[in-house]
Amino acid sequence: MITFNNVSKKYGDNEVVREASFKINPGEFVSLVGKSGAGKSTLIKMLIGEERPSKGRIIFGQYEVNKLNNKELPELRRHMGIIFQEFRLLPKKTAYENVVFAMEVAGRPQKEIDEVTPQVLDLVGLSTKVQNFIHELSGGEKQRVAIARAMVNHPDVIIADEPTGNLDPINTWGIINLLTKINELGTTVILATHNKEIVNQLEKRVISMEDGRIIRDEEKGKYILV
């Protein structure tokens, strides 16, 4: 489903991703690990089309991501649910409206939106906060809204870039449990993190990065610090 074929990314003379090659199959839960600056976020940015690789090919389903132009990217992203450390929610909208927005841009009919949005917000444990604006929510609640928004369109893959970076341990595990549940329902999950405890407890596939290179790719891997 996702293929990185010899992908590199340079900013000037600084090569932040070096000849990354791997495949992710449908339904997998993959942790992308490494220290800060290892190249995880750049790899994810290239996958969602926010950055273009300097070299190599990125295939996502029917799309050759590295060849998509600015106008073609929205369609690609409607097949993805993206979660960020800094939440990236629309600040002037309520929790409900943030989720609705994702459905509306995907062209979902109003009837479906009215039915599905409360269900998804209930699923992430926010049924009592639907009408709250984003600034009225805690970090954990914001991340739950982001997850609700990411999963509401039934994407092929959920991509989470350091989703627990700003959260306390209780909320961290709440978010990881949600991602695990989403994966169990059949959605591919890519989790970029440098949280050793999470990775080791998940016991899922781990791709380890260091200095822009993929140094390890294990089926039931551990976060091994070098």
Place this chain on the structure above:
Amino acid sequence: MLTTLVRILKYGVQNFARNYLVSVATILVLLLAVIVFESLILFGAVGQKAISLVQDKIDISVDFRDNVPEDEMLSLKSSLESLSEVKQVEYVSRDEALIRFKERHPADSDIAKALEEIGDNPLRASLNIKAFNPKDYSAIASYLNNDTLSAIIETVSYNQNQLVIDRLARIMDVGRQAGFMLTIILAVIASIVSFNTILLAIHTSKDEIGIMRLVGASNAFVRGPYIVVGAIYGILAAVVGVIIAIPTAYFVAPYVSVLIPEMNLWNYFLSHAFTILGYDLLFAVTIGVVSSFVVVRRYLKG
């Protein structure tokens, strides 16, 4: 398609209402631009009126020699009327000239006595010629200075007043050009200021644009609500601009009448209120929509 349009409109109105402080600030700046634009329209009308009044006062007159048959004079009138430069030709017979002369000096006993002593009508028949453009008087004068007409024409007033007429024509030309240039310059400055205000207003939403794109919103879906907001800014600025102009025109009108008695600014405003509103809407909505389009386009590319 219709659903998408409705959603874009909904988000536009929502963004406008939820960013009400930014909206009010932007409308105020746009309102200043509209007031400048409106002033240009109204002062343009006053200027045009002043120029046309001066223009109306310029003419050249042709005095015929004594004993020229009336049909020859009327024939010259017809040939002058056929010239494309000529707007109007008035024939004043000797009798008519005398009547007008007496009317102009009803209480002057010296003039009445002098006329009585002369016995005969001392005035000449004449043609008063008005041109469409003051610059054309020289061409009309050349036509009249033709040798074949010298047998019937005694004098052509242009020859005496040429300097004044040419100077007035130049002043009116410069006045028109300066007015046009001033209008363009002020309208451009007002547009640039408004554009920058909208740029700042949208800049505060730069991150939101990025988020919308990450969620999968198409460029049209991202841009649409900002264009709706730009149009709302324009509509409100134009309407408020006309509302402000109502008392302004009412109170300024007497001062304009002191300078140009024939100009009633208040009546002009009332009879052109909807036209002015139309121009204001066109001006302000265009600025709002085009600015929003250009600014969001920049962020969509980034």
